[in-house]
Amino acid sequence: MPGDRWQQADLEDLLGGFLADRVRAVTAMLVAQAGDGASMGKLLRRSIRHWLIDQARKTSEGALRRTVEKVLATTDAFDQVPSGEAGEGRWRLAGTPVPPWAGGTEDLVEAARAVPYVRIPQWSSTSRRPPVADRASIVAVAHAVLEAAAGSMETAQLVAVFLARFPAVVDPPVTLLQDHQNVAVRAAELTPEEQVIAADDELAAGVRAAEVTGMLSPAERRLVPHLADISSVQEVLGCGRSQAYQHARRLKDKLAQLVGEGEDVRAVGLEVIRLCGGAPGTQ
């Protein structure tokens, strides 16, 4: 929620939610762990921060569930197990008489990750939440997962696999660039005919990079130029070395997921770094 739209009631609701959820655990933690006022304040702020992150992730998980359900329900390749059969209401590959799936999700996540050329669609300026992937990619991933499962799956089970495959989709906070048109894209000289194609590729990479950059929060954009230097990350974030490493790895994972796959990955990545104020050659 943007800062200028906060009201006292919003803050009270948020505090009420935090207390209702965590009051017992936080009280036990503070009584056991806090040694004085300074350490108590630090511990309490940390608990609240992690709780807020969890809340944001839950909201995004709900949106992901709705997206997956909608795609499954409107694609002929999938259907639901009819009533009266084992696994009634679960999702399966259309027309396959399979038993209900059970077990660990590791193999299914691997199958989801093995799906090539997953694309994240162009960013919508009216939405605050990043889309998980385009419809064709969601269909391909769901198909691969159900095939690997060789069984019917609950929506929640499928969503758990999607969350493991697309962790950035529930990663708060996400902030948009206000105006993509203001992002400069380098023009190429149109000399030989081949360079027209190169220029088109560069333009596509630039536009894609602008979209990816728009999915990063302001803090993440400040961090991108420093990813290769942990000391700089520490300085930017004002945190310890382990946290700096974790934030850097996390942002690299997120960028890898947002940039996606394809021949222009490197060009997009370098352009993202440039748009975030860095010198691509240093990364």
Add this chain to the structure above:
Amino acid sequence: MSDPRIPQRFLDLAEQARAPRGLSDQALRDRFGVLADVEIQAGQVWQARWEDVSVLVLIVAVEGRDVLAAPVTIDPPADDAHSLVLEGPSTAFGIDTTVWAGLTGTVPIRVLERPVDLCGDEVVQWTRSASEGRSGDVPAGARRGHVISSELDPAALVRAELADDLEALRQAPGLPAAAPGEQSRGLASLLGRELDLASLCSALHLAQPEVMKILRGKVPLTAGQIETIAQLTGLTAERVAASVRPLPLGLVVRMEHPRWRPTWQERARTYRVSEARARLAGSYGTYSLAARQTGGGEPDWDERLRQFLRDEDTGPGGA
């Protein structure tokens, strides 16, 4: 009477926020006795704190001035594949508690503040095994933690914060301890060309032969002398103290025991210095007092400190 500005629903929620019975003063006394008598042992869960960094740690072993310990968290709820989650009823906290065996490492005894819980041998053994990369049977009343599948998992951030907190605790300043066969550099070599003998004699109100002994590192310094030399030379008190003569290991071990932390913290408040400075001054004061007394063998350092504190209460001096 409650503050009328606080909504009633918050007061109702606060009513639920009672401290776990297992952490009441009486329960802690029943479990551990008085802090002064507590012996640090494997299986104890301690609050470890230095400045604003505070972590719970499960002690796996005691190793000289350090303990081998795994961090323990109650909130936020998080774990990883190398951790053990203890169910609430099996802890003093009454809440599911994570033992991060994968982060097991040394923690200096000087940052231990107070014991808060006890874990069974099977939890200690599991933690030790997991920290060495071996897996054992999960103890009753516990479960293994979940795999962190991505760096974007919030548990990865909790783990990184813990690692930084542990590192901060390890950096807490300790007392300068004499190592076997180690020679101190001596204040004379530390000062080099900056040495001004006349100024030192004047500032310390000592004759030249006495100051020469100090410069050669032959005699311990009082807390006041350390402070005076530090002010005169611009060196830190820790460097002055260590350069003259490190403290005997036996004394250091006693002074860094948690039983004396309330004393150092009280003196830090009284003299408006850091806890580390208060402990350093008190330890050198104790050492100086012991050096003036006769008797063979290792002194009873706790008793010497009590005597030093009594003398300070009845005479001039300070931290």
